[in-house]
Amino acid sequence: MLLDLDDTLLDYSGGVDESWAGACRTCCTPDHVDPARLIETLGPTRRWFWDDPVRHKTERTDMPGAWRKIVAYALERLGHPNEALAEAIARDFAARRRERMCLFPEALACLERLRGRGLGLALVTNGDARQQRYKIERWDLARFFDVMVIEGEFGTGKPDEAVYRHALEKLGVAPREAWMVGDHLEFDVDAPQRLGLRGVWIDREGRGLPPASTVQPWRIVRSLEDLA
Numbered sequence: 327m328l329l330d331l332d333d334t335l336l337d338y339s340g341g342v343d344e345s346w347a348g349a350c351r352t353c354c355t356p357d358h359v360d361p362a363r364l365i366e367t368l369g370p371t372r373r374w375f376w377d378d379p380v381r382h383k384t385e386r387t388d389m390p391g392a393w394r395k396i397v398a399y400a401l402e403r404l405g406h407p408n409e410a411l412a413e414a415i416a417r418d419f420a421a422r423r424r425e426r427m428c429l430f431p432e433a434l435a436c437l438e439r440l441r442g443r444g445l446g447l448a449l450v451t452n453g454d455a456r457q458q459r460y461k462i463e464r465w466d467l468a469r470f471f472d473v474m475v476i477e478g479e480f481g482t483g484k485p486d487e488a489v490y491r492h493a494l495e496k497l498g499v500a501p502r503e504a505w506m507v508g509d510h511l512e513f514d515v516d517a518p519q520r521l522g523l524r525g526v527w528i529d530r531e532g533r534g535l536p537p538a539s540t541v542q543p544w545r546i547v548r549s550l551e552d553l554a
Contacts, residue, residue, distance in 0.1 A: 330508030341426035485517030
């Protein structure tokens with residue numbers, strides 16, 4: 327079984343808006359940059375920054391740098407460019423995110439159960455090597471996995487076929503013998519299923535597939551408990 331990390335094992339997206347808002351209020355002074363205006367501008371700036379596929383791929387391996395650039399672009403839109411302030415807000419945001427991040431309640435029990443059944447497990451995650459290693463070490467996750475493929479260390483990330491092939495090779499299994507489990511329809515379901523793996527999509531909110539989606543997961547689950 328191949329498992330994603332962020333928003334699969336780890337609640338990574340929870341509290342993002344609140345963390346940005348807190349960082350802006352802490353670092354901004356109303357007579358210089360209005361925190362409320364900056365918070366309002368950051369929303370569309372973040373979407374614009376991450377919605378570009380090329381930028382997403384290149385920037386996600388240096389998240390502190392990406393956060394600083396996002397704030398800098400937002401400040402420019404407000405007519406108040408300030409690199410020092412952008413750096414301060416990005417650092418404050420990063421600290422808040424680390425405080426808010428946590429494993430999903432069922433994550434450790436699920437991993438222990440899967441290991442207890444003798445399954446070979448691979449952690450397959452995109453992102454910044456230092457950020458991802460911090461999460462792995464903080465929650466002592468390495469002990470559960472036979473293989474860990476981190477984009478920032480491996481050199482490329484999902485949905486590149488090389489990522490899944492490498493994990494399968496290290497596990498010593500064929501694609502038809504493996505599942506890929508995660509929250510991202512393209513990275514954790516569509517791409518691995520094209521190779522012959524079975525894609526399990528985690529839909530924690532129970533919203534169902536997007537109306538325009540052409541991806542058909544092998545299974546849809548609400549939480550890691552359902553994997554058993």
